[in-house]
Amino acid sequence: xxxxxxxxxRNVVLQEARIFQQTPINPRKCGEILTKIIYxxxxxxxxxxxxxxxxFFAMTKLxxxxxxxxxxxxxxTIKEMAKMTENAxxxxxxxxxxxxxxxxxxxxxxxxxxxxxxxxxxxxGIERYMKQAIVDKxxxxxxxxxxxxxxxxxxxxxxxxxxxxxxxxxxxxDSIMVQYHALGLxxxxxxKDRLATSKMVTKFMKSGMKSPFAYCMLxxxxxxxxxxDDSGRDSPLFNFIESCLRNKHELVIYEAASxxxxxxxxxxxxxxxxxxxxxxxLGAI
Amino acid sequence: xxxxxxxxxxxxxxxxxxxxxxxxxxxxxRLVAKYYDDTYPTLREQKLFEKNVFNKTHKSDSEIxxxxxxxxxxxxxxxxxxxxxxxxxxxxxxxxxxxxxLYDSVNLLLxxxxxxxxxLRHIDSVFLIVDEIVDGGVIMQVDASQVLDQIVMRGEDIxxxxxxxxxxxxxxxxxxxxxxLK
Numbered sequence: 001x002x003x004x005x006x007x008x009x010r011n012v013v014l015q016e017a018r019i020f021q022q023t024p025i026n027p028r029k030c031g032e033i034l035t036k037i038i039y040x041x042x043x044x045x046x047x048x049x050x051x052x053x054x055x056f057f058a059m060t061k062l063x064x065x066x067x068x069x070x071x072x073x074x075x076x077t078i079k080e081m082a083k084m085t086e087n088a089x090x091x092x093x094x095x096x097x098x099x100x101x102x103x104x105x106x107x108x109x110x111x112x113x114x115x116x117x118x119x120x121x122x123x124x125g126i127e128r129y130m131k132q133a134i135v136d137k138x139x140x141x142x143x144x145x146x147x148x149x150x151x152x153x154x155x156x157x158x159x160x161x162x163x164x165x166x167x168x169x170x171x172x173x174d175s176i177m178v179q180y181h182a183l184g185l186x187x188x189x190x191x192k193d194r195l196a197t198s199k200m201v202t203k204f205m206k207s208g209m210k211s212p213f214a215y216c217m218l219x220x221x222x223x224x225x226x227x228x229d230d231s232g233r234d235s236p237l238f239n240f241i242e243s244c245l246r247n248k249h250e251l252v253i254y255e256a257a258s259x260x261x262x263x264x265x266x267x268x269x270x271x272x273x274x275x276x277x278x279x280x281x282l283g284a285i
Numbered sequence: 286x287x288x289x290x291x292x293x294x295x296x297x298x299x300x301x302x303x304x305x306x307x308x309x310x311x312x313x314x315r316l317v318a319k320y321y322d323d324t325y326p327t328l329r330e331q332k333l334f335e336k337n338v339f340n341k342t343h344k345s346d347s348e349i350x351x352x353x354x355x356x357x358x359x360x361x362x363x364x365x366x367x368x369x370x371x372x373x374x375x376x377x378x379x380x381x382x383x384x385x386x387l388y389d390s391v392n393l394l395l396x397x398x399x400x401x402x403x404x405l406r407h408i409d410s411v412f413l414i415v416d417e418i419v420d421g422g423v424i425m426q427v428d429a430s431q432v433l434d435q436i437v438m439r440g441e442d443i444x445x446x447x448x449x450x451x452x453x454x455x456x457x458x459x460x461x462x463x464x465x466l467k
Contacts, residue, residue, distance in 0.1 A: 002402055035409040042318060042412075044328035068437045072413055079416075105435065112420060140435065147423045150300060177426060184300035184423075191298075213424070216376060220298035251378045258376060 005039045013037055014051050020058035027067035034073040041080050052084035056091065063094040071098070071106060075113040088117035092126075099129060107133075108140035115148035120156040127159065134166040139175040146170060146181035150188060161189050171204070176211035183214045187221055198225060205240045212249035219244055219252070223259045301422040302375055303383060304355060306415055307368040310401050313339030316365070316408070319415055321422030324355070338368060349377060358384045363400040367391075382427045383418060389429035390414045394436070410436050 013036045020030055037055070041047065047055075055077070062074050078095075082088050095117075098110035111133055118126065133145035146167065153160045167189065170182035183204070190196045201221055209215060222237040229235065244256035304324055308317040313336055325331045334353065341350055342359050343366060350357045351373060358380045359368045369384040388399075394410055395403050404411060417432045418425060426432050 003405055038412055039408060073409060076412060076416055143425055147420050151421050187298060217298060224298050254378045255376050
């Protein structure tokens with residue numbers, strides 16, 4: 001009981017979306033309708049192609065309002081509905097404008113929404129904005145660009161691969177999340193090339209990274225390399241993982257211990273420091 | 286907690302670590318659900334999973350469960366249950382950091398009134414919070430204060446009648462304290 005969204009009907013809500021065309025725009029009312037739409041989608045309601053297309057067209061009007069919450073709800077709706085219509089591209093211009101605008105609070109979310117509606121053919125049109133965004137000073141923008149680029153490799157790997165220099169630069173960003181995202185994307189771009197991956201891991205092992213998440217990623221990459229490599233326990237990769245058992249972050253210790261315990265042919269000698277790492281963690285949880 | 290030899294080989298080195306985020310009420314009904322891969326591709330399968338997760342966790346005191354080949358970390362409060370789901374091989378502390386961020390962000394948003402009625406009143410901001418924390422299965426942010434910085438709420442104070450007596454007294458006490466310190 002007392003769920004105001006429990007009995008909303010999809011047809012009614014989609015009809016209500018017609019008020020998006022009215023001027024002046026009422027941000028609160030329009031925001032409420034978008035919330036209902038997102039709630040319905042979240043509950044598993046199916047929106048037809050025509051309905052989605054109509055909603056997209058109506059939403060373009062909402063960009064005329066500068067209301068922050070309304071804009072954020074537009075981005076969210078765009079992402080939720082991106083795959084439901086072939087006409088999502090109509091908001092491209094509005095999103096590109098926001099992505100390069102001065103309102104930082106819009107930029108990261110605009111990047112993510114834009115990439116959700118972008119495919120191989122349209123990506124080339126925004127390529128230079130993406131490269132700039134990847135190395136942007138604002139951390140949320142950089143992260144948004146890096147993670148969106150990762151998603152885009154599913155359909156446009158060749159295009160994203162051209163941005164490898166920008167991605168590499170972001171690996172030394174001082175945000176712990178940007179580092180993690182950059183390293184993850186860089187590995188994804190390089191992983192078919194074993195030598196390049198090895199060099200990359202060695203470089204970051206030596207220089208160290210600030211981010212405990214990036215360390216976890218490095219441990220996984222190193223484990224993967226070790227799996228395919230027979231140099232065994234003398235490998236600097238193994239020594240690196242083992243050294244992570246002494247990292248100051250629990251997250252990293254745990255990752256290193258898991259990696260060692262899950263290695264094929266793990267002997268008692270290797271297991272002991274891992275297990276004491278685990279005991280520490282089990283005690284801590 | 287998973288010990289033992291991993292028969293599937295080494296965990297893939299990927300940014301895609303989160304399979305789903307759920308917020309259920311105390312009947313196990315879905316309030317928010319984001320699934321980031323196709324482990325449960327249909328609504329029916331999702332609902333079955335949610336039922337299973339809820340049944341296994343809502344009376345339990347622990348924070349972690351393993352079911353259907355997934356690692357589930359969770360936290361309940363009053364009439365809400367928060368879940369973060371990863372693969373069986375996923376780093377549990379990583380999943381916990383996402384859960385903590387989710388819970389703390391909602392806690393901050395709702396000014397410690399983490400209950401269904403209040404959450405539904407601000408469900409738009411809750412959708413935005415989830416969106417800030419995980420994007421397509423990738424962890425974006427684990428710091429609740431940074432998440433809240435990106436979420437703007439309409440200037441809407443919780444009306445006096447909605448605060449509990451305790452809260453009113455506490456805030457009055459705080460105000461008196463501050464005015465004495467000045």
